[in-house]
Amino acid sequence: MSYGEFRDLDGDLRRFQVRLGVAGAVVLGAFLVLLGRFAYLQLLQHDYYKTKAEDNRISIVPVVPNRGLILDRNGIVLARNESQYTLEINPRQVTNLEQTINELAAVVEILPRDRNRFRKLRQEIKGADSLPIRTRLSDEEVARFAANAYRFPGVEIKARLFRSYPFGATASHALGYIGRISDRDLERLEADGLIANYKGSDFIGKSGVEATYERELHGTTGTAQVEIDAGGRGIRTLSSTAPVAGNNLVLTLDIKLQEVAEQAFGKFRGALVAIDPTTGGVLAFVSRPGYDPNLFVDGIDPQSWQALNEDENKPLNNRALSGAYPPGSTIKPFMALMALQLGKRTPEYTISDPGFYMLAGLARPFRDWKVGGHGAVNLHKSIVVSCDTYYYGLAADMDVDQQHAFLSQLGFGSPSGIDIDGEKGGLLPSREWKKKRFKRPDEQKWYVGDSVSVGIGQGYLLATPLQLAFASAIVANNGIVYRPHVVSQVVDARSGEARRIEPQPARTVALNQKWVDLVKAAMVDVTRPGGTAARAGAGALYKFAGKTGTAQVIAMKQGEKYDEKKVAERHRDHALFVAFAPAENPTIALGILVENGGHGSGTAAPIARTVLDYYLLGKVPDKKPELDADAPEG
């Protein structure tokens, strides 16, 4: 080895060590950059990231409040929350849903409607954690599944609160029902600023009291701070604010009376509203046929929904407040009261009824229901025997707008304002209405002939059964008007404090008591021998004021003979009845409609008697009343 080579190697070594030094500096620099980054994140930005980590970790979970109960006037529960066992599937934990459901069907009963509902829920609620395949499991079924649970990962038995209506279809149109919150419900909640209170809620009132008092019934949603993992699963609860249960509702409804009224209808369709005239409280609210609201509470299956909608008896229609019918002769007491009040008739004014009414300029007569007529008829008799001819003349003498103004005060032509959604106002015609309704100038004019038909409750006049009951209540209460309502008290679920709804008189109709007493007396005689409802009134132990009515379903040409027996059942006349009792101090007023019931005296009046006997005397009907659609006119 030469000296030079040694020097060379030394130079190599030095150069290498310089390079190594540079590399070491880079390493130190890089680690200092890291340390700086750590200090930045962990000291300067620490609070920010700490909050971020907390936000990650903690989720605010809504705690749904218990829905308020609905009670009848005597404290009988009409809608409650029931703990039910449901069998629920977490779709994300189950790989083959069909197969799992088939295997489950061997353990607990699973009907096609359960499968359909499950399928429907799965489409509606994407990404759900748990969906019910079966609800309302029996204890035995729970036990059977528990023994087999190991075979079904992702399937669980859960205890959940379900709305339950122990009386089933009874009062269904007053109570309404709850159902799953739809997109439209969400939009409305959003618009009303209530959406936050519905976080976690699955159900909302869809109709009836359940819908109108939704805000009272729902309660205030509580919150729980829950620690969650990255998958969103709850690990443990850190803190919570308890939900506030919804308020309970006490109804004016008497469920026993309601049952009596509904049973009184027998096989007939129709509606009945019973009002306490001194408060406006609705005592019974019938629309037949009803439906079982329990079908809706855990999500109605498509078949049941279709069946309800396609049923030709239209069980979902609330006839009591949305069905508009010609009131027929039940309008007569109100017409009579109007004529007396406006000075168009005196009690003594008497006509001679030949069985028809001739209007000047018209060749065709308006016929009375009774061929040959009723002879000499004054106002009292006109109500008792339901004389058409008297009212043809009376209506012809009335100005239609005056009539509109008076009958409006009795509640015709506009919704009563009852606390159930979907109320219709019926139709109380006026000149203005006709002008708006028709296009051709000759059709827009109001004719005396129009008035004549309205005089006996036909023509353009339409009223709901609720309006008939309301008008009866106003007359029964001598003109002091209480708004009809179904809910009497809202009871705070925590404090038990009750908030009464009304009854303050909404307004007063100026009526001469002499005329009111006169009309009432005539209505009492309607149910006595000689009156059109004499049969229904026979042996009543209280003063029973009423008025029968018949409404044509298909337009009959004047003069054409009408033979009920030959007309198909669906084309038979509707029977109507208005009533109140006891006449000297009424505590109940009724409006009754029996679809295709023939005459008021045959079907509607006996129903009234049954209801009044129960309400006033506590008499439980021992057998179904014989309703006779073929009874003679009333």
Next chain:
Amino acid sequence: MMQLAARLWDRLTENIDGTLMLTAVLILALGLFTLYSAAYENPARLQGQLVNIGVACTAMWIAARVPPQTLMRYAVPIYVLGLLLLVAVALFGETVNGARRWLHVGVVRFQPSEIMKIAMPLMLAWYFQRREATLQVRDYLVAALILAVPALLIARQPDLGTALLVLAAGFYVIFLAGLSWRLIVPVAVLGAIGLVAIIVFESQICQPDVVWPGFKAYQKGRVCTLLDPTTDPLGRGFHIIQATIAVGSGGLTGKGWLEGTQTHLEFIPERSTDFIFAVFSEEFGLLGNAVLLVLYLLLLGRGFYIAAGAPTFFARLLAGAITLIFFTYAFVNMGMVSGILPVVGVPLPLVSYGGTALVTLFLGLGILMSIQKHRKLVQS
């Protein structure tokens, strides 16, 4: 009897470097604690890692007994074998997640690219040792070729992370061998300018319709997500955001062992492998990070010391390169987890769960020990 045991111990540890071993064991210990917390739901990982450590230490022990001269003799065959395997991967390799990286030999499946992390510095160190006396520009070109071929093969798999690590390993050897500053400085300046440009024009070049020449879509995505993680908070950005939150929320002293909420509520992805540093950082805070950095610096410093005192050019280059590779692993991983480098599949050395990287790293430590122990033998 006692005498026998003492002699056996001496014999077993005669080639083991105390300083390297002690720092490595300390880092391993921190790693096991962290892994226990990170893999709380999967305790089998801890046992698996202990087995990995056993295997890796054996590999180190063997490597430490192999003299550098022998290593030099095997440098070329190992490199050629690695190259052939890479070609085999390109032809018959198994495709997993769209990348052809794996080779099946019997029941064992492995990534030949891993071999290159050791084979590359060996080969280049051997080459420069051969040309030591007459090092010319031509030699650097040959070295560049030796480096480029396998790097390209790996990049094409595609596995940009490993390709960059292999490139880095080769570059360290070339740099330490004395590559002219006139070549290094302009490239470094150009690179710095490019980096700044990318950061400044991030919003333009990261538009979905912009195609980066030579990059796969997912590679572009990784860089773009690093530049602005919020563009993809639930996808690629989720890793970076959640890891950064874990580090930041750790604060000065950390949340305490087993108390990391990000870790235990499963917000940190890959928390026992590539992102284990987020777990460590969340639970032990800035102080823990500083301790880990110091331990790494001690280990690297010992490596530099060994390199500086190595008797031959080959040994020097090899020792320096191995030390720098170790540094690269640590820096890239911690930089990635703390959000200053893109997400590439690089484990945290001696901490992350996983056998392959552990064996590679311990082989490197074994070579360093061998160089240190065989220093005098060569000189005398």
